[in-house]
Amino acid sequence: xxxxxxxxxxxxxxxxxxxAHKHAGSLHAADAQMALENARDVYTRRGEGVSxxxxxxxxxxxxxPEDKEAFFEPxxxxxxxxxxxxxxxxxxxxx
Amino acid sequence: MYTQGLDIKTGDTxxxxxxxxxQLDRRFQAKIDADEKIxxxxxxxxxxxxxxxxxxxxxxxxxxxxxxxxxxWITRAPSLRRxxxxxxxxxxxxxxxxxxxxxxxxxxxxxxxxxxxxxAGKAKYSSIFNYPTTTWADIGAIGWLVDGxxxxxxxxxxxxxxxxxxxxxxRICKEESFHQRxxxxxxxxxxxxxxxxxxxAQDALDRWWWPSLMMFGPxxxxxxxxxxxxxxxxxxxxxxxxxQKFVDVTVPQAEFLGLRVPDxxxxxxxxxxxxxxxxxDWDEFKQVLMGNGPCNRERMRARRSAHDNGRWVREAAxxxxxxxxxxxxxxxxxxxxx
Ligand SMILES: [Fe+2]
Ligand SMILES: [Fe+2]
Numbered sequence: 001x002x003x004x005x006x007x008x009x010x011x012x013x014x015x016x017x018x019x020a021h022k023h024a025g026s027l028h029a030a031d032a033q034m035a036l037e038n039a040r041d042v043y044t045r046r047g048e049g050v051s052x053x054x055x056x057x058x059x060x061x062x063x064x065p066e067d068k069e070a071f072f073e074p075x076x077x078x079x080x081x082x083x084x085x086x087x088x089x090x091x092x093x094x095x
Numbered sequence: 096m097y098t099q100g101l102d103i104k105t106g107d108t109x110x111x112x113x114x115x116x117x118q119l120d121r122r123f124q125a126k127i128d129a130d131e132k133i134x135x136x137x138x139x140x141x142x143x144x145x146x147x148x149x150x151x152x153x154x155x156x157x158x159x160x161x162x163x164x165x166x167x168w169i170t171r172a173p174s175l176r177r178x179x180x181x182x183x184x185x186x187x188x189x190x191x192x193x194x195x196x197x198x199x200x201x202x203x204x205x206x207x208x209x210x211x212x213x214x215a216g217k218a219k220y221s222s223i224f225n226y227p228t229t230t231w232a233d234i235g236a237i238g239w240l241v242d243g244x245x246x247x248x249x250x251x252x253x254x255x256x257x258x259x260x261x262x263x264x265x266r267i268c269k270e271e272s273f274h275q276r277x278x279x280x281x282x283x284x285x286x287x288x289x290x291x292x293x294x295x296a297q298d299a300l301d302r303w304w305w306p307s308l309m310m311f312g313p314x315x316x317x318x319x320x321x322x323x324x325x326x327x328x329x330x331x332x333x334x335x336x337x338x339q340k341f342v343d344v345t346v347p348q349a350e351f352l353g354l355r356v357p358d359x360x361x362x363x364x365x366x367x368x369x370x371x372x373x374x375x376d377w378d379e380f381k382q383v384l385m386g387n388g389p390c391n392r393e394r395m396r397a398r399r400s401a402h403d404n405g406r407w408v409r410e411a412a413x414x415x416x417x418x419x420x421x422x423x424x425x426x427x428x429x430x431x432x433x
Contacts, residue, residue: 005207026197031416042190065136
């Protein structure tokens with residue numbers, strides 16, 4: 001009964017020009033062209049987008065949630081990267 | 096609801112009821128208590144994963160099988176407007192099935208596995224789709240009551256602790272409201288029509304009312320996995336609470352139509368601020384869920400034949416993709432020049 005699954009694709013939609021593409025979901029399709037057409041039919045039935053990307057799910061390299069702390073930790077103590085770190089008197093305007 | 100099968104007492108012990116007490120379990124529960132979302136690659140207890148796979152796949156199967164009773168009326172819709180709306184609604188349901196299968200797949204099961212389980216009769220879907228659609232008024236009643244009950248259940252699921260499920264629910268809820276409105280509009284048109292049309296509407300309500308109440312699943316006192324699911328925030332509101340809410344909002348809608356809800360025990364209870372209503376026929380509920388409803392066999396037969404008859408399309412698409420890949424690999428220069 002079991003047969004070969006179509007590969008999995010991740011779908012990204014640009015809602016309108018000026019905005020970045022945003023992940024919307026995923027779907028199975030035999031190739032990129034069919035993935036695009038299926039994505040249009042499933043994810044943009046009500047004018048949700050003006051541009052679509054489909055990416056093979058297998059092509060995505062993701063950071064490991066197990067290493068989340070170690071991976072993102074280096075920014076934790078660099079509070080001098082934020083504007084609030086610097087003390088400027090109230091009287092100084094436009095800064 | 097669409098996942099009533101989860102709550103039924105089956106003696107199934109694959110999902111542990113007790114809260115785990117390992118350090119990982121405690122950290123996991125603390126995250127959930129703090130309303131943080133769980134994402135696919137995060138650590139999760141095996142019971143959480145299993146419950147979600149079952150819940151999301153049952154929900155997906157329900158969306159897919161749910162297309163059958165309505166599909167029965169596409170070619171016989173009374174006008175082009177109704178036909179276009181019904182087609183669009185059913186197409187949405189196919190999309191809902193896809194969003195949900197995708198969410199389930201993030202938990203490490205394949206789409207094929209889930210579909211095989213459904214076709215082998217090993218998976219459950221909502222009892223509601225095992226009732227026949229014998230008149231056009233049934234299409235009105237389904238949109239109004241069945242999609243109405245689905246919305247009632249799905250709105251709190253938007254806050255489910257599992258990220259992909261919660262996001263699928265948000266998309267789905269956005270699309271559902273048109274479903275309910277198109278159904279109610281059909282009922283309204285029938286109720287404002289001839290005496291015979293109004294009788295059709297009443298007859299549909301008579302047949303769909305109780306099965307719709309059953310959609311919320313067994314009563315809380317008989318709902319085995321509820322407590323754990325609530326703790327995990329996989330389920331946010333109890334079956335009985337949702338059912339009460341549904342009755343409270345739907346009865347006035349029936350009154351507006353001038354229809355009678357087929358429940359002699361139904362009355363407003365001013366003290367509680369809710370409608371009291373009669374006891375559900377739990378025996379019927381269990382029978383339908385176990386496969387002995389009026390249309391269970393027909394639904395499974397239709398799904399299997401759709402799957403079998405579509406096989407050549409799935410294979411041809413793969414073969415076509417393979418041929419294009421091979422051609423592109425053989426003649427990269429010519430391709431680029433085109
Ligand atoms: Fe749906
Ligand atoms: Fe719906």
